Amino acid sequence: MLGSVRTYGQYCAMARGLDLVGDRWTLLIVRELISLGPSRYADLQRGLPGIATNLLANRLRELEHAGLVARTELPRPANATVFALTERGAALEGIVREFVKWGAPLMATHAPDDTFRPHWLLVPLRGLCHDATPGAPAQVVRVGTAADGCDIAADAGTVSVAPSSPSTTPDATVDGDPDALVALFTGRLPIAAADAAGMITGDVEAVRRVVGGTPASLGAQGSA
Amino acid sequence: MLGSVRTYGQYCAMARGLDLVGDRWTLLIVRELISLGPSRYADLQRGLPGIATNLLANRLRELEHAGLVARTELPRPANATVFALTERGAALEGIVREFVKWGAPLMATHAPDDTFRPHWLLVPLRGLCHDATPGAPAQVVRVGTAADGCDIAADAGTVSVAPSSPSTTPDATVDGDPDALVALFTGRLPIAAADAAGMITGDVEAVRRVVGGTPASLGAQGSA
DNA sequence: CAGCATCCTGTTCGATACTG
C-alpha cells in the first residue's frame, strides 16, 4: 500500500538521495513547489500535466514522510490543504538548478505538443537575469500572467524571481510562444524583435534591464 | 524492445533532462562512469550491486543513443568493449555533485547490509579535500585499494581526485569501515583516531595534508 | 569469459472512474 520501500541499498550519498527523490515525477513535484511556493493539490496537478492523481497523492505522502514536504490545513474560510517544502526540501533547489543548467541545450527545439507553463521558467530565470541598471528605481517584469508566471524584481543591482502575485502590478509583462520566451531570455531573440512581435506590454526598458545574464548561466555546453 | 520512449512531454529543461537520465539506475551508471573512468561491462556491474544485467544493457544503449555514452571496441589483445562518457555525458557531474552534497547528511547512519565501494567516494572527495601544505612536494593519498579506490593527489595548493591506478604508488593509504572512512573525511573522526584504529598506512602527514575542506563542502544543511 | 538476450514474475505507472 505504501510506495517505494525499494532502495538501492548502497552506502553512497547519491544513491541515498535517489532513494528519496529518484522516483518518477518526484523531482518535478519539487520543481512545482519551488516555482509556485506553497500549493494546493489541484494547483500541483495543473503544473504536472499527465500525472496520475493517485501517483501525486503517493508522492506527496512519501515526501512528507521523508521530511521534505509539510502539509498544512488552512483554517476557515480558506479551508484547504496546502503543501509546502520544508527547509530540507527547499535545499533540493541546487539539484533542480543543475538539472536546469544541464538541460538548457535541450530547449533549443520545441515540440508543438509539449505542454508549457510559464511558472516553469522560475528556476531558469534565476540564472538568466541580472540588473543592468543598478541605479534605477525598483522595477518588476512579469513573465506569463498573474495566474501563472514569474515576477522578476530588479532593485539596486540584484534581481529576485518569485511566483507571480496578483497583488503586484508589473512595469512590463512578457508573454508569447514558449520557444520565443526561452529564446528571449537566453539571448537568441533580440528584445526589439520580441517587442515587434507583440510579446512585450508596458515598459520595454524594464525588460531590457533584466534580460541577459552571464554567459556561464546560459548553460552553454556541447550539443545533444 | 527499446526502452523508455516514455517522456514527460513538457517544454521544461528539467523535465527534458529527466527524460534522458531520470530512469532508475541511470544516474548511478553515470556516477560509475565518472568514478571509474572508461569501464567495461563487468566493472560497471560490480559497482552497481543489484542491477539486473538486461537493465544495465538497456540503460547503456539508451545513454549511447542520447549521446551521453560512447562505446569503444578495444583492439587485440585487450579485445574488450569499453564504455565512456562523452563530453556531454561528463557534464552531468554537476548534477551528481549536487546530489552528493544534498545527500551528505543521509550518510550519518550506516546500515550494515548496505553495500559499499570505495570508488563511490570520488565525487564526494572532490568537495571534501584541500591542500593544507601548498609548499610541500606533490603527494598522493589512496582511499581504498589499488583495485577499487581513489587517489587524492595534492600539489601546489590544489588537489585532484582520480580513480586509483595500479601504476601509482601512494604516500599513504586509508582504508577501513565505510562509516569510519566517511567520518574521517567529513571531520567527524579525528585523524589521530583513524591512525590509532589502524586505518592509515604510510605517511600520516600526507593524510593530514588533504583531509578537511571548507565547511560549505561538508553539505551541512538541516536534518533528515 | 565478456557482453549481452530471453523468459518469467512482481511492482509501478497511467488512465479513468468514483467518493467524502
Next chain:
DNA sequence: CAGTATCGAACAGGATGCTG
C-alpha cells in the same frame, strides 16, 4: 477540493541461456 479505487500496460528484478 483532495483525494481513493480499480485495472491493464509498462517496467524492474532475478535467473538462466546464448554467442563470439
